Amino acid sequence: MGEESKVVLHGMWSSAYVKRVELALKIKGIPFDYVEEDLRNKSPLLLKYNPVHKKVPILVHNGKPVCESLVILEYIDETWPNEPQFLPKESYLRAKVRFWAAYIQQVQDSIAQLFNANKEEVGKALAEVHEKLRTLEDGVKDLYFPEGIPDHIQSEKLGMLDAMMVALLGAFKAQDDISGVKIIDPAKNPPVFSWVQALYRLPVVKETIPPHDKLVGFLQYLKQIGFKVPTSNPVHSLN
Numbered sequence: 001m002g003e004e005s006k007v008v009l010h011g012m013w014s015s016a017y018v019k020r021v022e023l024a025l026k027i028k029g030i031p032f033d034y035v036e037e038d039l040r041n042k043s044p045l046l047l048k049y050n051p052v053h054k055k056v057p058i059l060v061h062n063g064k065p066v067c068e069s070l071v072i073l074e075y076i077d078e079t080w081p082n083e084p085q086f087l088p089k090e091s092y093l094r095a096k097v098r099f100w101a102a103y104i105q106q107v108q109d110s111i112a113q114l115f116n117a118n119k120e121e122v123g124k125a126l127a128e129v130h131e132k133l134r135t136l137e138d139g140v141k142d143l144y145f146p147e148g149i150p151d152h153i154q155s156e157k158l159g160m161l162d163a164m165m166v167a168l169l170g171a172f173k174a175q176d177d178i179s180g181v182k183i184i185d186p187a188k189n190p191p192v193f194s195w196v197q198a199l200y201r202l203p204v205v206k207e208t209i210p211p212h213d214k215l216v217g218f219l220q221y222l223k224q225i226g227f228k229v230p231t232s233n234p235v236h237s238l239n
């Protein structure tokens with residue numbers, strides 16, 4: 001790859017936001033270098049490339065940084081228009097996918113709240129997550145799965161919502177072990193459960209998700225030190 005098409009991803013191994021970008025690059029077949037950042041000791045490059053939020057992921061393309069995971073996904077789709085297209089061509093459908101991508105982000109925030117909740121709050125927080133997942137199921141059914149959720153999803157057909165789901169539920173699957181609650185419950189959200197299962201069967205997804213035991217250990221450590229899992233609301237972020 002020539003210097004003129006150099007892609008570098010600055011990330012952190014357990015970050016769901018980073019994972020969705022990593023997955024998008026792999027699905028599109030874009031070669032990239034990866035730089036692991038220590039978020040407790042941010043590198044001068046991280047601060048230079050993302051002086052506003054000082055967060056990862058950051059995609060650096062030919063020396064130019066792009067920040068914010070959803071913005072990065074769209075940038076990738078526009079810059080490398082090969083299949084799969086993450087967003088549909090038709091503008092109304094694009095708007096709908098963007099809407100539900102933002103909604104999945106909100107679900108992710110609710111799941112983070114669940115991890116942060118104390119024993120008394122957990123039941124209510126979990127019910128809220130399941131309710132939001134039901135809303136998501138209803139919303140994406142016609143758009144994404146007019147014929148129902150298939151057992152098998154091809155990686156050449158993955159879209160933006162798949163990337164969001166993998167990152168959201170993949171990383172947080174380990175939270176079931178920490179919070180002692182079932183976030184993706186086949187009894188409560190059968191379509192979401194099937195969707196995630198189908199995504200997990202893809203080798204590209206398997207190789208992107210952090211190792212389960214490592215993630216569980218990391219989340220346990222964070223819980224011990226009273227760390228609040230970041231949400232897209234800056235109030236709850238690592239700072």
Ligand SMILES: N[C@@H](CCC(=O)N[C@@H](CS)C(=O)NCC(=O)O)C(=O)O
Nearest residue numbers: 015017055056057068069237238239
């Ligand atoms: N809205 C951002 C959120 C990114 C984010 O919260 N990244 C976390 C890692 S999971 C981070 O870099 N935290 C560092 C900090 O908050 O200082 C996105 O979608 O990219």
